[in-house]
Amino acid sequence: MVLVEEAEQPGGDCLFTGCVPSKSLIASASLAHRMRTAERLGLARAEPSIDLARVIQRTREVIEQAGARDTVAALESQGVEVVRATGRFVRPGIVEAGEIPGGAGVLVTGKSRVEFDRLLVALGRTPRTGGLGPENVGVELDGAGAVRVDARLRTTGDRIWAAGDVTGALYFTHVAGYHGLVGAANALFHARRSVDHSAIPWVTFTDPEVARVGLTERQARERLGVDPLVFRHDYADSDRALTAGEAHGFAKLVCDGRGRLLGATVVAPAAGESIAEVARLVREHEKVAALSQQVHAYPTFSEGPARAADEWWRHKYLNPRGRRRLAPLLALLRATDRVRGW
Numbered sequence: 001m002v003l004v005e006e007a008e009q010p011g012g013d014c015l016f017t018g019c020v021p022s023k024s025l026i027a028s029a030s031l032a033h034r035m036r037t038a039e040r041l042g043l044a045r046a047e048p049s050i051d052l053a054r055v056i057q058r059t060r061e062v063i064e065q066a067g068a069r070d071t072v073a074a075l076e077s078q079g080v081e082v083v084r085a086t087g088r089f090v091r092p093g094i095v096e097a098g099e100i101p102g103g104a105g106v107l108v109t110g111k112s113r114v115e116f117d118r119l120l121v122a123l124g125r126t127p128r129t130g131g132l133g134p135e136n137v138g139v140e141l142d143g144a145g146a147v148r149v150d151a152r153l154r155t156t157g158d159r160i161w162a163a164g165d166v167t168g169a170l171y172f173t174h175v176a177g178y179h180g181l182v183g184a185a186n187a188l189f190h191a192r193r194s195v196d197h198s199a200i201p202w203v204t205f206t207d208p209e210v211a212r213v214g215l216t217e218r219q220a221r222e223r224l225g226v227d228p229l230v231f232r233h234d235y236a237d238s239d240r241a242l243t244a245g246e247a248h249g250f251a252k253l254v255c256d257g258r259g260r261l262l263g264a265t266v267v268a269p270a271a272g273e274s275i276a277e278v279a280r281l282v283r284e285h286e287k288v289a290a291l292s293q294q295v296h297a298y299p300t301f302s303e304g305p306a307r308a309a310d311e312w313w314r315h316k317y318l319n320p321r322g323r324r325r326l327a328p329l330l331a332l333l334r335a336t337d338r339v340r341g342w
Contacts (some may be wrong), residue, residue, distance in 0.1 A: 241268065
């Protein structure tokens with residue numbers, strides 16, 4: 001197996017400039033905030049002495065540790081030949097790996113000429129397919145430059161699959177990993193697996209974290225043509241959140257009239273961890289009752305969505321119609337118990 005990688009170190013922006021460094025910095029900032037607000041937990045408030053250079057150094061150490069499995073040496077130890085170059089399709093079955101010269105220079109804006117050392121341009125994200133020569137092997141691109149693929153990640157080129165950001169799907173590392181598993185199985189072992197993006201979890205690592213999966217309440221209303229069922233749990237009533245001094249946020253579940261889970265939003269501490277279980281249930285078209293019946297350790301933040309799911313039973317049975325239906329059944333059961341002498 002050959003990996004053609006133009007970067008000096010494989011790993012991608014999530015490792016070096018995105019997810020890993022940002023979460024490392026957030027961890028330091030979070031601790032500083034907790035020191036400043038320690039009175040909430042009955043401790044004396046303390047102003048942290050922040051050594052920014054040390055914080056940055058720790059972030060670099062975390063990147064190095066997290067990226068240990070992505071080093072060239074690690075990949076080569078697993079039988080992967082790493083070619084440090086930019087790959088380009090020449091013709092079917094032939095990939096050329098060579099250097100593409102870059103340029104430097106100045107920024108021209110209207111009539112002004114501005115000298116600069118570095119320029120940061122944030123214009124969104126597009127797949128880096130320029131110069132790869134997809135036209136030479138029959139691989140079609142869409143209007144944004146993304147590689148067109150089918151549900152099995154096959155391109156329009158013969159025996160060529162594509163995975164991750166280059167397909168124009170959700171730009172998440174976990175989606176790229178998911179694509180890699182599906183694409184590798186299909187390409188190497190002739191499997192017939194398909195990707196499904198309907199239950200991919202999203203997480204925004206603010207404080208508190210914001211996580212969601214599936215349909216929002218508005219999207220469900222548009223799909224169903226009627227208002228969906230919505231069940232909610234506030235973390236002000238979460239014992240775990242109370243003990244941590246972070247009793248804020250909520251878990252909201254969106255269901256159809258039969259109680260099938262369509263989506264969820266969790267705004268709370270550890271929301272990114274809590275959403276994984278719900279994502280599985282959404283993907284498997286399970287009902288909200290399945291989440292309610294799953295036993296969760298007490299007290300944990302992951303109880304939040306499950307406590308929201310408990311509202312399904314109140315909705316189903318503790319309403320006027322449900323009470324009318326239950327009354328005769330309960331009366332019959334009581335009478336049966338008396339006959340048995342219970």
